[in-house]
Amino acid sequence: QVQLVESGGGLVKPGGSLRLSCAASGFTFSDYYMSWIRQAPGKGLEWISYISHSSSTIYYADSVKGRFTISRDNAKKSLYLQMNSLRAEDTAVYFCARDQGISDYWGQGTLVTVSS
Amino acid sequence: DIQMTQSPSSLSASVGDRVTITCRSSQSISISLNWYQQKPGTAPKLLIYAASNLQSGVPSRFSGSGSGTDFTLTISSLQPEDFATYYCQQSYSTRTFGQGTKVEIK
Numbered sequence: 001q002v003q004l005v006e007s008g009g010g011l012v013k014p015g016g017s018l019r020l021s022c023a024a025s026g027f028t029f030s031d032y033y034m035s036w037i038r039q040a041p042g043k044g045l046e047w048i049s050y051i052s053h054s055s056s057t058i059y060y061a062d063s064v065k066g067r068f069t070i071s072r073d074n075a076k077k078s079l080y081l082q083m084n085s086l087r088a089e090d091t092a093v094y095f096c097a098r099d100q101g102i103s104d105y106w107g108q109g110t111l112v113t114v115s116s
Numbered sequence: 117d118i119q120m121t122q123s124p125s126s127l128s129a130s131v132g133d134r135v136t137i138t139c140r141s142s143q144s145i146s147i148s149l150n151w152y153q154q155k156p157g158t159a160p161k162l163l164i165y166a167a168s169n170l171q172s173g174v175p176s177r178f179s180g181s182g183s184g185t186d187f188t189l190t191i192s193s194l195q196p197e198d199f200a201t202y203y204c205q206q207s208y209s210t211r212t213f214g215q216g217t218k219v220e221i222k
Contacts, residue, residue, distance in 0.1 A: 035211065045152075045160065045203055047211035059210045062117070095159055101207045102150050104171065106159035 002026040002105045004096050009110030016086050016114070022079040022096030022107055030074040033057075033099040036081050038092035039109075046092075049081070050099050064090075086114045118142055118206050122214035128222040135191040137217045139204035144184045148208035151180055151189045154216075155200045163202075164189065194219070 008020040022034070035050040048061045049070040058070055069082040079096050091114050097103035119142040129135050139149065147167035152160040162171045164180035167187060177192045191198055199221055204214040 037211075037213075044201075044216040045154075045205075045213040047205070047213060050211065061210075099211075101148065102162060102165040103152075103160070103205070104162050104165075106161075108159055 002098065004098065004105055004107035006094060006096055006107040006110040009094065009112045011113045011115065012086055013116050014087060014114055017082070017084045018086065018112060020081040020083065020094055020096075020110060020112070022081075024077045024079065024098075027098070027105075029072075029077040034072060034079045035097045035099040035103060036070060036079075037095045037097055037103070037106075038090075038112075039095070040089070040092040043092075051079070083112070086112075088114050090114050118145060118209050118212050120204055120206055120212050120214040122202075122204055122217050124217060125215065126218040126220060128220050129194050130222045131194055131196060133194045133222075135194050135198075135219060137189045137202055137204075137219075139182075139187040139189070139214050141185045141187075141206055141208075145206045145208035147183050148206055149180075149182065149187045150205045150207060151178075152203045152205065153198075153200045154203065160203065191219075 003025045005023045048064050051058050051070045067085045071080045093109040095109045096107045098105040121140045149167045151164040154160040168180045179190050181188050201216045201218045203216050
């Protein structure tokens with residue numbers, strides 16, 4: 001069965017960095033685009049980035065462009081999100097999702113809290 | 117960037133009611149529109165893809181329609197397990213979610 005498991009969340013100070021990981025299983029990871037989506041406490045969903053099968057196509061939302069970097073390792077079946085220059089407004093649950101134009105499988109999310 | 121606007125932001129309904137949620141895009145997105153359901157503390161669940169296609173395992177009381185800029189999610193007879201927040205998402209150009217519609221018990 002398809003599984004996506006995020007890790008790497010935690011408490012970080014403003015201006016700090018964090019790297020999130022998403023471990024995939026149960027499907028051919030290298031066949032799919034992957035996305036990161038976040039949800040601030042009590043707020044709606046915000047798509048923040050996606051990456052193509054071979055990493056040749058990458059897009060970011062304006063809110064994270066220049067600060068966040070998405071990457072993947074198909075051999076390790078893993079997706080990553082490097083988050084730099086973190087701000088209080090980046091506090092959210094971060095989800096990874098399989099993306100084929102639709103996000104049909106999601107991880108359980110990992111909480112990132114940016115606070116001094 | 118394509119903006120997505122859902123209405124209403126929230127609604128109160130009773131079990132058995134017919135519920136309709138609308139989603140409007142800032143430009144034409146053909147049928148590149150998906151609907152998700154989210155319950156508190158859990159990841160979103162895909163309900164409808166490509167505007168009107170029911171995801172496998174989703175009850176037939178859920179349906180979607182529309183194309184271009186105007187889309188609708190309909191629940192034909194609301195069940196207790198349907199009280200949740202619903203989001204539309206466009207996949208025509210990158211991705212954008214609507215702000216969500218919370219369906220509460222009347």
